[in-house]
Amino acid sequence: MKRPIHTEGPSEGDGTVHGDAVADTTVALIRERSAAGELVSEPEIALFLERHVATPDTSMAGDCVTALLARLLLENEDLKALRGADSQWYYSSRSMTGEYAEILLHAQEGPVRLIAETVRHSARIYQRPVPLEIFTEPPFNLAYRQVLDCLATMAEIEGCDDIATTTTSSSGVYLYSTKHLEAVHAEMLAEWFDVGQAENP
Amino acid sequence: MSGYGGWAGRVLRVDLSTGGIRVEDTIERYKDFLGGTGIGYKVMWDEVPPGAKPFDPENRIVFAVGPLAGTGAPCNGRTAITTLWPTCWPLPLVASGHMGGHFAAKLKYAGYDAIVIQGKADHPVWLMIEDRKVEIRDARGIWGQGTRAATCAISEIMGRDAVVAAIGQAGENLAPMSIVLSGASHSAGGIGSVMGSKNLKAIGVHGSGGVRIAGNKDEWERLIKYHLSLLGANNQHVVPNSPQPWAEFYDPNSRWNASRGRRWGGAAHPVDTGACDPHDLNRIAYRSNNAAHFLGDDVWKYTVRGNGCASCPVRCHTILKVPSVSSKYDIPAVGQKTCVGLKFGANFFKELPGGPKGATGLEANMVGLHLADDLGVWCNYGQLQRDFIKLYHDGVIEKKLGAREYKSYSWGKYDKGDPSFLFELLPRIAGKVGELGTALGLGTGHLLERWNLSEETWRKDKKLGYWKLGHPKHHASDEVGQCGLLVNLIYNRDAVCHSHSNFTRNGLPLPIQKRLAADIWGAPEAVDGIGDFKPMHRSKARMAKWSLLRKELHDSLSLCNWMGPWAASPLRERGYSGDDSMESMLYSLATGDRKNREELDAVAERIFLLHRALTIRGMGTKEMRTRHDTIPEWVYTDKSGKAPFTKGAVHMDRKDVQVALDMFYDELGLDRATGAPTRATYRKFGLNDVADELAKTKLVPA
Numbered sequence: 066m067k068r069p070i071h072t073e074g075p076s077e078g079d080g081t082v083h084g085d086a087v088a089d090t091t092v093a094l095i096r097e098r099s100a101a102g103e104l105v106s107e108p109e110i111a112l113f114l115e116r117h118v119a120t121p122d123t124s125m126a127g128d129c130v131t132a133l134l135a136r137l138l139l140e141n142e143d144l145k146a147l148r149g150a151d152s153q154w155y156y157s158s159r160s161m162t163g164e165y166a167e168i169l170l171h172a173q174e175g176p177v178r179l180i181a182e183t184v185r186h187s188a189r190i191y192q193r194p195v196p197l198e199i200f201t202e203p204p205f206n207l208a209y210r211q212v213l214d215c216l217a218t219m220a221e222i223e224g225c226d227d228i229a230t231t232t233t234s235s236s237g238v239y240l241y242s243t244k245h246l247e248a249v250h251a252e253m254l255a256e257w258f259d260v261g262q263a264e265n266p
Numbered sequence: 267m268s269g270y271g272g273w274a275g276r277v278l279r280v281d282l283s284t285g286g287i288r289v290e291d292t293i294e295r296y297k298d299f300l301g302g303t304g305i306g307y308k309v310m311w312d313e314v315p316p317g318a319k320p321f322d323p324e325n326r327i328v329f330a331v332g333p334l335a336g337t338g339a340p341c342n343g344r345t346a347i348t349t350l351w352p353t354c355w356p357l358p359l360v361a362s363g364h365m366g367g368h369f370a371a372k373l374k375y376a377g378y379d380a381i382v383i384q385g386k387a388d389h390p391v392w393l394m395i396e397d398r399k400v401e402i403r404d405a406r407g408i409w410g411q412g413t414r415a416a417t418c419a420i421s422e423i424m425g426r427d428a429v430v431a432a433i434g435q436a437g438e439n440l441a442p443m444s445i446v447l448s449g450a451s452h453s454a455g456g457i458g459s460v461m462g463s464k465n466l467k468a469i470g471v472h473g474s475g476g477v478r479i480a481g482n483k484d485e486w487e488r489l490i491k492y493h494l495s496l497l498g499a500n501n502q503h504v505v506p507n508s509p510q511p512w513a514e515f516y517d518p519n520s521r522w523n524a525s526r527g528r529r530w531g532g533a534a535h536p537v538d539t540g541a542c543d544p545h546d547l548n549r550i551a552y553r554s555n556n557a558a559h560f561l562g563d564d565v566w567k568y569t570v571r572g573n574g575c576a577s578c579p580v581r582c583h584t585i586l587k588v589p590s591v592s593s594k595y596d597i598p599a600v601g602q603k604t605c606v607g608l609k610f611g612a613n614f615f616k617e618l619p620g621g622p623k624g625a626t627g628l629e630a631n632m633v634g635l636h637l638a639d640d641l642g643v644w645c646n647y648g649q650l651q652r653d654f655i656k657l658y659h660d661g662v663i664e665k666k667l668g669a670r671e672y673k674s675y676s677w678g679k680y681d682k683g684d685p686s687f688l689f690e691l692l693p694r695i696a697g698k699v700g701e702l703g704t705a706l707g708l709g710t711g712h713l714l715e716r717w718n719l720s721e722e723t724w725r726k727d728k729k730l731g732y733w734k735l736g737h738p739k740h741h742a743s744d745e746v747g748q749c750g751l752l753v754n755l756i757y758n759r760d761a762v763c764h765s766h767s768n769f770t771r772n773g774l775p776l777p778i779q780k781r782l783a784a785d786i787w788g789a790p791e792a793v794d795g796i797g798d799f800k801p802m803h804r805s806k807a808r809m810a811k812w813s814l815l816r817k818e819l820h821d822s823l824s825l826c827n828w829m830g831p832w833a834a835s836p837l838r839e840r841g842y843s844g845d846d847s848m849e850s851m852l853y854s855l856a857t858g859d860r861k862n863r864e865e866l867d868a869v870a871e872r873i874f875l876l877h878r879a880l881t882i883r884g885m886g887t888k889e890m891r892t893r894h895d896t897i898p899e900w901v902y903t904d905k906s907g908k909a910p911f912t913k914g915a916v917h918m919d920r921k922d923v924q925v926a927l928d929m930f931y932d933e934l935g936l937d938r939a940t941g942a943p944t945r946a947t948y949r950k951f952g953l954n955d956v957a958d959e960l961a962k963t964k965l966v967p968a
């Protein structure tokens with residue numbers, strides 16, 4: 066039977082119980098991944114610790130990782146958590162904002178949700194429709210076809226009926242949420258962004 | 267010379283009629299007007315009589331820079347060139363063009379704050395300035411050549427460190443739609459033909475001196491670093507155009523388009539622009555790729571790097587390398603430009619295979635920028651192309667040209683969007699060849715008059731982007747509401763003012779913009795969301811006044827109004843505020859003439875008022891409100907029938923505009939009835955002599 070790794074207190078002399086080192090490793094992992102523009106989930110953290118910290122006769126029990134992370138959030142101001150559908154996700158605000166982390170979280174939840182939440186956020190925060198092309202760029206990284214498929218799906222499923230599109234005189238397609246933007250305003254803004262601004266550089 | 271830093275202390279005077287060259291003391295004569303447009307307006311006021319025409323020898327052309335030119339202050343490379351404006355219609359009035367690059371710094375290093383040129387040489391000449399050595403040189407060998415060849419020829423004589431500002435054939439042939447070009451891409455529109463009228467092909471400057479900073483050097487260093495920390499991307503857009511790990515906000519319309527994976531693919535070793543955290547001051551130059559912003563994302567693969575003006579880390583002139591164009595069109599594969607100039611070629615076409623951002627569009631733009639800069643043709647902020655498209659598609663060109671001339675153009679090529687059509691059109695504009703070349707080279711107002719077309723048609727059609735006096739709108743009411751409208755009233759060309767739009771387009775959410783606006787203009791109502799405009803508010807008048815004064819300040823100090831003012835910043839820890847005292851801090855430390863924000867703005871107001879006085883004297887009337895500050899009809903119209911101040915409407919309400927004018931005139935000390943400065947206003951800003959002269963002809967309101 067493997068012994069659980071202690072996640073509190075100093076390391077012991079025999080090197081099998083890591084104490085603070087586990088905490089330091091976990092914090093460093095979250096910060097590194099944030100610097101690389103990524104979130105890290107609780108299972109990933111557990112797996113990482115299992116591989117890099119645990120020894121043949123110790124292991125990371127799930128609940129002790131949960132407790133460790135809860136403690137680290139309290140002790141490190143920059144560490145933040147986001148609740149996803151299946152897991153908790155972590156990032157460091159030293160190199161990642163909450164807004165960016167939210168986008169990455171939505172990306173974990175599938176392209177339909179990613180697009181819908183991004184469009185809603187843009188309409189709510191900026192009062193702006195979103196050009197369809199942005200979803201083909203980082204951090205969204207969807208294929209153009211995939212974006213079109215998502216739009217078709219949204220038209221059919223429940224919960225996305227606020228997502229609307231408008232097409233400009235230059236054939237640019239823009240998305241907006243009717244919860245936060247009136248159609249007439251969204252249409253005008255899309256035309257301005259796609260055509261008007263280019264004529265008024 | 268006084269003990270001031272910043273200024274070189276000398277203004278160079280050149281009389282091309284007599285060959286006379288002399289210098290005068292900058293501080294004695296011009297300190298109250300700073301430099302740049304301030305010196306330009308002062309010279310025009312003192313020396314050019316009302317009624318003079320742009321091409322008269324007595325007209326002056328004033329190349330003037332400011333006390334910050336040639337220092338380490340960011341974005342200080344702008345030269346203001348002031349003269350009687352040949353495209354201003356129906357009568358020429360004073361205006362200024364703005365040239366970037368290294369001319370401004372070199373002029374200071376040679377020991378001058380300005381060059382004032384008058385008279386007319388009896389044969390083509392160029393002006394050689396090498397520190398104290400100034401010579402009028404024979405230009406007959408380079409007359410008839412484009413700006414590139416002229417620049418090369420002068421550089422052969424002066425050496426590679428010299429900076430040359432030259433006109434092309436358009437300027438030589440007195441086509442009003444002409445530029446002067448410095449370096450590879452830094453042009454000032456509207457000036458070329460005035461130089462041509464004086465038989466002045468070019469100015470070459472080499473300076474081996476420096477600019478003295480009056481203040482403490484460590485303090486200066488700290489100030490420069492502080493200023494750099496507040497810079498955004500081009501046009502002071504302070505958020506990136508796509509989500510970045512460091513960014514709280516983004517705006518797909520921002521010119522801050524660096525991102526991991528977006529690479530300068532045309533560089534010898536492609537460079538990834540990266541995330542560009544705003545705290546990394548060594549990566550400011552990676553933030554903006556204006557070619558990609560304007561011409562589409564495909565352009566990343568042709569991008570070599572950014573280029574730009576002296577001491578500016580923003581480098582908004584993107585260098586492109588498009589190998590296909592050299593064999594196809596016999597033009598260099600490498601070209602560079604910024605902003606509307608990047609689209610010079612494609613803008614002529616209503617239809618292009620693959621659209622304006624496709625491969626043919628890019629080729630058209632490469633052809634356009636090379637031809638325009640070499641021939642020295644000006645686009646008047648895209649008005650040339652908009653006019654051309656309308657006149658062609660309305661059948662006016664066919665009607666106005668004789669059959670023979672009409673057939674001499676390959677209209678089939680044009681209809682198909684073939685960029686080689688530009689080789690037929692642009693040289694004829696520059697050479698004033700035929701009716702079409704001549705008419706297009708006049709500028710909109712004179713063209714309409716020549717072809718007996720109504721200006722009213724242009725003033726009604728929003729698509730044409732026309733405003734007044736032969737010139738287009740520049741960030742007007744459809745974009746910045748009443749503030750944009752007011753900013754567009756004042757000048758005798760397009761407003762070329764970015765103070766207001768740099769703020770409203772900075773990408774921050776409206777509540778943050780409103781918070782910053784309240785700090786500067788006294789109330790959050792100063793800014794509205796676009797298409798969600800609200801009725802006039804006093805703070806909008808304050809914002810309009812501030813926008814104009816800061817523009818004059820920048821043009822007089824040599825700062826770039828395509829970047830400043832620095833009202834917002836990319837720094838979240840500052841709540842995104844910039845520093846509205848940046849200009850006064852830089853000025854005070856550089857010159858030793860301590861002025862706070864309000865005191866320096868008061869100098870800008872003096873400069874502004876002198877421009878207003880020049881307009882009043884030039885027009886011979888004080889009735890600015892009804893005869894000068896006019897508003898095109900399209901401002902009040904909306905095809906969909908929406909009412910003003912409803913969601914999605916960008917048109918203005920007539921009554922509200924009159925309220926806006928009243929408030930604006932109040933803020934500036936202008937008489938409400940006429941829009942002319944009152945005597946008290948002239949007096950307040952030390953312009954009693956100006957008021958006295960205007961009063962002689964009853965041009966000061968009672």
Ligand code: SF4
Pocket residue numbers: 341342343366367500501573574575576578579580581582583604826828829
């Ligand atoms: S932003 Fe562009 S135009 Fe302005 S100073 Fe910099 S390089 Fe020149």
